[in-house]
Amino acid sequence: MATDCRNCPFKTKATSMLSDCTLEQLSANHLELKLKKGDSIIKQGTYSTNVIFLRTGLAKIHLKGPYSEQIVKMVKAPTYLGLPTTFGSKINQYSVTAVSDAEVCYIDIDVFENILYGNQDFTREIIQEFCKNELESFRRCANRTQKLIRGNMADALLEFSDNIFKSDTFNLPLSQAELANLVDTSRESVSRVLTEFDKDGVIKVNGKEITIVNKKSLIMISQNG
Amino acid sequence: MATDCRNCPFKTKATSMLSDCTLEQLSANHLELKLKKGDSIIKQGTYSTNVIFLRTGLAKIHLKGPYSEQIVKMVKAPTYLGLPTTFGSKINQYSVTAVSDAEVCYIDIDVFENILYGNQDFTREIIQEFCKNELESFRRCANRTQKLIRGNMADALLEFSDNIFKSDTFNLPLSQAELANLVDTSRESVSRVLTEFDKDGVIKVNGKEITIVNKKSLIMISQNG
DNA sequence: AATATTTTGTGATATGCATCACATTGCATA
DNA sequence: TATGCAATGTGATGCATATCACAAAATATT
Known part of the structure; x- marks a missing residue:
């Protein structure tokens, strides 16, 4: 199922700057999947050691609230999903569900971390993404x-x-x-x-x-x- | 005002692993300040290129909502503040105010980024912090x-x-x-x-x-x- | 096509809480 | 100690919206 990441048309700014060598490593260590509307991408409470790259499609991030399911936000491709899980307890603390047809890549956390730490631009992109999300969540809260x-x-x-x-x-x-x-x-x-x-x-x-x-x-x- | 970071008793896990050389660089490029309850640490709408390390004390993160000031969360030392600003637009999108007496260090973003990218443990700590915050914000939202x-x-x-x-x-x-x-x-x-x-x-x-x-x-x- | 199931529209009612209004208390400053 | 301002306590009232209860429409299933 592993296709060649070097030819992936859905690269982000930072990933497009990765070396061919690094991309080859990524190619060999990821699983590509096509999903239908309604399919679960991440399921709250389950174990996971993968970062997920949402190549195409639209998804909702949601979790169990005290009374009902709460949709926290909508996310659209391209974006990474599940970082808090893989960098944290390895148990998903929230769910992500496709609300349109979608394509995702499952990337093993070790590979992802390797690339992350070895690549300043990539680190910067991820951190900037986190920063943007934090601000967004503050605003949404207010x-x-x-x-x-x-x-x-x-x-x-x-x-x-x-x-x-x-x-x-x-x-x-x-x-x-x-x-x-x-x-x-x-x-x-x-x-x-x-x-x-x-x-x-x-x-x-x-x-x-x-x-x-x-x-x-x-x-x-x-x-x- | 710059004291020696090597002797700082308020290091986090990752900063305590930084080399003496790196800490010396930090020492030479930070400004230490003692604050009183009620003092502003970060002010929404102002320009800033500093990351702030809250050494001691308790603070509230708040921002203007459509109708009134909204306190998003409380933070306690030790923690870094203002990353979304320095990694983003350089204009603070929220305020941070001390709600107890507090000590803070202002660190220039260039120095901070230098240390960050040069140090895998430090990067990891920051990313983990972001992940924790994201999960927390989801839960708070629900x-x-x-x-x-x-x-x-x-x-x-x-x-x-x-x-x-x-x-x-x-x-x-x-x-x-x-x-x-x-x-x-x-x-x-x-x-x-x-x-x-x-x-x-x-x-x-x-x-x-x-x-x-x-x-x-x-x-x-x-x-x- | 027929039937079951989910989704949506809309009234009536109940309620949690914001708002207003003012009294009271605590705290600061002269 | 007196005086002023800010923080707090508490009732009365109104309103936004949740909930209940169905009907109608749309979608899925056989």
Whole structure:
């Protein structure tokens, strides 16, 4: 299953700077997998010594909260997954599930660490990624806890549109129940808010297809609640 | 102001493994400062190219939310602060403020990066720290958004007792207004919950001094809300 | 195509908590 | 010791939203 990493079209900035020799080492020590929407990539509570490279696709990071499953954030390729597990207890503390078809590479932690420490650019990229995530998590924390539902829903829609699909029209990759777990509300409220937004001419809802009609309004809603 | 890092009694695991030569470099390139409770360590919106080592003391990490200041988490020495700033935009995206007297060292990012990349153990420690923080932030996210106020207050008290002061009796390092910003509630609710807990015999409140009388109850409250 | 199962829409009701309002206490500074 | 300002205690009220209870629609399964 190991393909040649030298020809991988999904390299990140840093990996594209790795030497052919290093990439050969990577090629020989990874497992490539094609996943379908809904497939589990990382499962909370299980043992793992692999770092996972999400080559293509979209996934949700989620974990058991005191009352229900909590979606912490959405991630899109290309990105590494599971570092906290492999650098920590080796027991996954959270789950990652594909919400679209996806391709992943399983890389053994030893190989990954080898490459990491032997390569300053790579180290730097990983650390910068961690830094970005930390800031993001701080901001999310402040936003999600302070904003009302309409504000959080607006944020979620804007993120899908701006960061993930980069289009005003997109298909919701999550059910309303999942959206509720992402936005910290009830399934019913998600439904109500979506129809509200539609009635107000802010978005157009057509099954799972969302079109952002009035982005300015959506941003306003995001800001005041 | 630069003292000799070789004799610093506050080294972390990794820094204690640095060579004398490296530590000498560090000694020559850092600024040591003594801070009082309430002093600002990092100020959101300002420019910075320093990593900060919190040698002693307790601090809060906080940032402007859409409606009010949000305390994201409490940190205690020894720990590094400000990495996301120095590895990122160089503009602080959050504030850090001492909530006790504290000692800090300002280390220039170039020196820090030099030591970081030149030292596998150090890199590993920093990455592990990031991983720990990421997991913590996921858990906090799930807890804070799902639990009711009593549960979150219980969590905060348990954290002070178990992780920060390591004692059943401690002085609250935060005002009730700050606690509200940490626990995502109103100042009034903090007051009410504290008196509730006291009346129920779970804790004893004496001004700013808290004694955890019945830890089992507190854990129960943390778990069911 | 027919049936089962999941997902979604929407009203009615209950409730946790924010907000307002003000009294009280503690702490600092003159 | 007096005076002022900040921190805290506590009731009354209102509101956002969770929950319950179904109906309707969409999707999957046989």
